[in-house]
Amino acid sequence: MTRRDPSSQVDLLQGTLDLLILRTLLAGSTHGHAIAKHIQRTSEEMLQVETGSLYPALHRLEARGWISASWALSDKGKRARFYRLTPQGRKQLVAEQSKWEALSRAIALILNPVDQGESQ
Amino acid sequence: MNSFFRKLLWLTQRRDKEAELREELRFHLEEDAEERQECGQTENEARRATRHEFGNVTLVQEITRAEWGWPRLEQVARDAGYGLRQIRRNPTFSTVAIATLALGIGGITAMFSVVYAVLIRPLPYANADRLVMIWDDMSKNDVTSKHNSTPAEWIEWRRLNSVFTDLATSQQGDATLSGDGEPEQLPTRKVSWTFWNVLGVQPMLGRVFTEDEDNKSMRVAVISYGLWQRRFGGASDIVGRRISLNDEPYEVIGVMPRSFYFMPSRDIDVWMPASWPSWMRRNFTWHDAHIVARLKPGVTVEQARQSMQALSLQVTAKDFRGPHSVFVVPLREEIAGKTKTALILLLCAAAALLLIACVNLANLLLSRGTVRGREVAVRAALGAGRGRLIAQFLTESLVLAGLGVVAGLLLALPAMLFLERLVPEAMGAARLTLDWRVLAFSAAIAVAAALIFGLAPALRGSRVSPQEELRDGGHGTAGARSHWFQHALIIAETALAVVLLTCGGLLLQTFQHLRNNDLGIRRESLLTFETPLFRYKDFDKRVAFLNAEIEKVREIPGVISAGSIDFIPFTNFARATFYRLDGQPESSLAGQVTLIRNVSRDYFATVGARLREGRFFIASDQKSDSPVAIVNEAFANRHFAGGSPLGRKFQFGNGHWYTIVGVVKQIRESGVLEEEKPAVYRVNKQCDQMYDLNAGVVVRTAVEPASIISAVRHAIWSLDKDQPLAHIQTMEEIVDHQLSTPSQSSALLTAFALLALLLASLGIYGVLSYTVTQRTPEIGVRMALGATSNQILFSFGRRGLALTLAGLAIGLVLAAFATHLMSALLYGFQPGYVSTVTGVSLVFLSVATLACFVPARRASRVNPVIALRNE
Numbered sequence: 001m002t003r004r005d006p007s008s009q010v011d012l013l014q015g016t017l018d019l020l021i022l023r024t025l026l027a028g029s030t031h032g033h034a035i036a037k038h039i040q041r042t043s044e045e046m047l048q049v050e051t052g053s054l055y056p057a058l059h060r061l062e063a064r065g066w067i068s069a070s071w072a073l074s075d076k077g078k079r080a081r082f083y084r085l086t087p088q089g090r091k092q093l094v095a096e097q098s099k100w101e102a103l104s105r106a107i108a109l110i111l112n113p114v115d116q117g118e119s120q
Numbered sequence: 121m122n123s124f125f126r127k128l129l130w131l132t133q134r135r136d137k138e139a140e141l142r143e144e145l146r147f148h149l150e151e152d153a154e155e156r157q158e159c160g161q162t163e164n165e166a167r168r169a170t171r172h173e174f175g176n177v178t179l180v181q182e183i184t185r186a187e188w189g190w191p192r193l194e195q196v197a198r199d200a201g202y203g204l205r206q207i208r209r210n211p212t213f214s215t216v217a218i219a220t221l222a223l224g225i226g227g228i229t230a231m232f233s234v235v236y237a238v239l240i241r242p243l244p245y246a247n248a249d250r251l252v253m254i255w256d257d258m259s260k261n262d263v264t265s266k267h268n269s270t271p272a273e274w275i276e277w278r279r280l281n282s283v284f285t286d287l288a289t290s291q292q293g294d295a296t297l298s299g300d301g302e303p304e305q306l307p308t309r310k311v312s313w314t315f316w317n318v319l320g321v322q323p324m325l326g327r328v329f330t331e332d333e334d335n336k337s338m339r340v341a342v343i344s345y346g347l348w349q350r351r352f353g354g355a356s357d358i359v360g361r362r363i364s365l366n367d368e369p370y371e372v373i374g375v376m377p378r379s380f381y382f383m384p385s386r387d388i389d390v391w392m393p394a395s396w397p398s399w400m401r402r403n404f405t406w407h408d409a410h411i412v413a414r415l416k417p418g419v420t421v422e423q424a425r426q427s428m429q430a431l432s433l434q435v436t437a438k439d440f441r442g443p444h445s446v447f448v449v450p451l452r453e454e455i456a457g458k459t460k461t462a463l464i465l466l467l468c469a470a471a472a473l474l475l476i477a478c479v480n481l482a483n484l485l486l487s488r489g490t491v492r493g494r495e496v497a498v499r500a501a502l503g504a505g506r507g508r509l510i511a512q513f514l515t516e517s518l519v520l521a522g523l524g525v526v527a528g529l530l531l532a533l534p535a536m537l538f539l540e541r542l543v544p545e546a547m548g549a550a551r552l553t554l555d556w557r558v559l560a561f562s563a564a565i566a567v568a569a570a571l572i573f574g575l576a577p578a579l580r581g582s583r584v585s586p587q588e589e590l591r592d593g594g595h596g597t598a599g600a601r602s603h604w605f606q607h608a609l610i611i612a613e614t615a616l617a618v619v620l621l622t623c624g625g626l627l628l629q630t631f632q633h634l635r636n637n638d639l640g641i642r643r644e645s646l647l648t649f650e651t652p653l654f655r656y657k658d659f660d661k662r663v664a665f666l667n668a669e670i671e672k673v674r675e676i677p678g679v680i681s682a683g684s685i686d687f688i689p690f691t692n693f694a695r696a697t698f699y700r701l702d703g704q705p706e707s708s709l710a711g712q713v714t715l716i717r718n719v720s721r722d723y724f725a726t727v728g729a730r731l732r733e734g735r736f737f738i739a740s741d742q743k744s745d746s747p748v749a750i751v752n753e754a755f756a757n758r759h760f761a762g763g764s765p766l767g768r769k770f771q772f773g774n775g776h777w778y779t780i781v782g783v784v785k786q787i788r789e790s791g792v793l794e795e796e797k798p799a800v801y802r803v804n805k806q807c808d809q810m811y812d813l814n815a816g817v818v819v820r821t822a823v824e825p826a827s828i829i830s831a832v833r834h835a836i837w838s839l840d841k842d843q844p845l846a847h848i849q850t851m852e853e854i855v856d857h858q859l860s861t862p863s864q865s866s867a868l869l870t871a872f873a874l875l876a877l878l879l880a881s882l883g884i885y886g887v888l889s890y891t892v893t894q895r896t897p898e899i900g901v902r903m904a905l906g907a908t909s910n911q912i913l914f915s916f917g918r919r920g921l922a923l924t925l926a927g928l929a930i931g932l933v934l935a936a937f938a939t940h941l942m943s944a945l946l947y948g949f950q951p952g953y954v955s956t957v958t959g960v961s962l963v964f965l966s967v968a969t970l971a972c973f974v975p976a977r978r979a980s981r982v983n984p985v986i987a988l989r990n991e
Contacts, residue, residue: 032144033151051148052180055141059187063130064123071140074151081144
């Protein structure tokens with residue numbers, strides 16, 4: 001397994017982890033370790049999920065009723081705690097995602113201004 | 121299910137959840153390790169790397185667990201639980217602390233309940249803060265400047281004013297209710313039809329009367345809830361019933377709600393139309409009406425005052441006594457009266473007592489903080505931050521304060537029963553209740569108290585250095601520097617206690633003075649009552665009935681003598697009239713007012729009045745064209761200072777000329793606490809017939825006066841079985857009742873002051889004994905080096921006394937200010953300030969000396985061998 005040099009990793013913005021977890025679970029229910037791996041792999045190792053943030057986040061989302069948990073067997077036949085998106089969580093994901101997209105668009109506009117007719 | 125209930129459910133499954141979390145994390149670690157092994161690491165390497173990357177498993181568990189509930193709340197609950205354990209573990213400390221707090225909090229809660237009832241609770245009228253009372257300003261004509269107004273003024277003011285939406289007038293008119301059952305004398309008011317609208321009140325049953333009914337003198341009555349329940353058993357068909365008032369039929373048209381009352385007293389039972397006769401509507405001298413008015417929106421009291429003063433001067437311009445101004449007083453001020461000053465003073469006293477209690481507690485906690493240094497050091501060493509330690513200390517203080525509030529409320533409840541008597545006569549709903557506002561107040565007070573007494577110990581206690589504290593024997597010199605704060609607290613509480621003691625002493629002296637004031641009569645063994653004479657229209661018949669009833673009463677065994685006066689002494693400030701002396705021009709009539717009383721021949725002998733000169737009335741003072749009169753000292757001094765008025769004549773209006781035959785020592789007819797006013801006494805056979813003759817009867821007894829009450833009733837009913845008796849009370853009761861505000865405020869303030877003295881001396885004692893304990897090794901060294909026990913005694917005693925003296929000095933300065941603020945409660949009396957201050961200082965110094973001496977003596981008895989061995 002290849003690991004990136006930590007200096008090239010990006011710290012997660014406050015609250016972003018919740019969004020990423022919800023998005024990951026959209027594909028189907030899975031356990032904490034797989035969620036972390038998925039985020040890491042999909043972000044091309046840019047995002048490293050700390051367990052110290054992952055589990056509190058999972059339990060927080062569960063407390064809010066956005067995901068629910070149940071025990072099931074993993075691929076390798078071990079007991080694991082599987083998380084699943086609830087209907088409420090699905091709604092939350094849509095809201096969070098559009099918020100995030102609006103934000104990143106706004107930031108992109110500032111960072112990469114496109115001169116349109118404003119000749120100087 | 122929302123997050124709150126989910127967390128609540130989880131709270132019951134904590135154990136299962138813990139196990140699940142452990143398993144979840146273990147799975148994560150195993151999964152990670154397996155992955156690493158698949159990438160070619162050995163099992164050991166993989167496990168170590170995984171552990172390393174994962175970090176502190178316990179920490180991850182802990183912060184995950186925090187998501188299950190309400191971590192802050194749980195921490196507070198844990199601290200509170202710990203606080204409770206601390207309280208159980210130190211029963212002596214806890215009892216002292218809670219008792220101290222209970223005194224402080226209970227006192228201020230009880231006082232606040234009265235302040236709330238009298239000064240804050242909304243009066244039972246619509247927008248009551250827009251209501252004002254208007255009084256005539258007669259300072260040019262009389263010793264009392266604030267007078268009742270006249271119905272004529274009411275009519276003119278209503279017509280011409282620009283600042284009120286409307287004005288209403290009312291007049292006293294006691295009436296006897298008869299018909300079914302014993303005749304009963306009721307306090308009643310004649311009120312103008314505007315009364316209901318001005319106050320903005322509605323009857324609970326029926327209606328109030330109209331302008332038309334008022335103008336046509338209709339006999340309709342609105343009755344009180346109390347009368348409806350008491351006399352009519354709350355009958356649902358009360359509206360429309362006919363009742364008999366002063367032998368005249370009235371129709372009940374409405375019942376007022378229970379909460380309704382209005383000046384001048386809370387127990388008015390009947391309101392009827394004023395229906396002012398036409399002569400009264402034009403007469404500006406008939407000062408017998410209360411006027412209440414509602415300010416127009418946007419008009420201030422000050423604007424109303426200026427406008428009404430100008431209007432009054434204009435309206436009375438043609439009055440023969442010359443124009444006069446008015447007073448405009450907000451209703452609340454009028455109702456609360458002198459009680460306001462007393463209540464504010466007592467509330468301040470209660471606050472001072474609470475502060476002293478807090479200071480004491482702060483001192484106790486500071487001392488204990490040093491004992492707990494080691495425990496705190498352990499916590500700090502295990503990673504508790506300063507903020508966390510402060511939070512824990514404050515939570516413990518809050519737990520103490522919470523218990524203090526509970527104990528305080530238990531103390532406040534019985535105190536409130538006593539304090540009900542402080543509610544002014546003019547206010548209804550005298551019951552003091554622990555409603556939510558009072559409870560919220562005591563809760564707020566408790567939190568404030570916890571902060572006051574807990575903050576300093578928390579700040580101090582949380583500042584520890586674990587290495588130093590945990591090294592054995594690390595105590596010793598640390599305390600010395602920190603004592604200045606405790607000493608400042610001692611000085612502060614001493615000063616507060618001195619202020620309370622001084623004010624208490626002054627009030628007590630004033631009360632003693634008022635109590636021993638020469639009333640002009642002998643108040644013991646004197647029964648008084650009234651027999652309303654509305655049944656006798658003819659003046660001579662009234663006099664005849666009066667004299668007959670006095671004769672009857674005199675025959676009762678145990679009665680020494682009996683007499684009559686139209687108004688029982690100290691109970692009525694009305695019934696004054698204009699007069700002129702012989703030799704004075706007719707115009708002087710305008711500027712002179714005297715109280716006027718009509719008495720039976722034996723009246724003065726019965727009440728035990730004393731003559732300054734001349735004579736009392738005698739049998740030969742019969743109906744005559746050259747009647748005689750007795751004047752009081754204030755009257756004599758007004759016109760004949762230094763000389764004798766005997767033989768001089770005076771005249772009321774243009775009636776007979778009365779010859780002065782005696783000067784009687786001052787009797788304050790208007791009230792025990794009122795100023796001395798000129799008064800004239802006539803024997804009732806020689807009165808002008810135009811007066812209604814009221815019939816107050818006084819009976820001097822050889823036995824307990826209350827014991828003859830039923831004999832008196834029967835004696836009078838043997839003359840006339842329908843004759844009502846009213847206001848049966850002993851003279852002692854009348855006087856005590858009038859002195860109740862000064863007596864209660866001085867008693868309460870003295871109680872607060874004594875408690876303050878006790879707490880302050882306990883405070884001094886506590887701090888000094890603590891110092892002695894702490895410095896025992898040092899004392900041992902000093903004694904080993906040759907200090908005598910007297911030197912030690914002196915050095916410790918001196919410290920305590922120095923603190924006491926500093927507090928005493930500051931307290932006396934503050935007391936001077938406080939005395940100034942409470943001057944209204946001294947009723948013009950000048951208590952001996954110097955003697956009070958000397959007395960207070962002596963009491964304080966002796967108590968404080970004792971409080972210093974006991975620990976100082978303990979210090980002087982330290983055995984150096986034992987002290988040094990312990991080191």
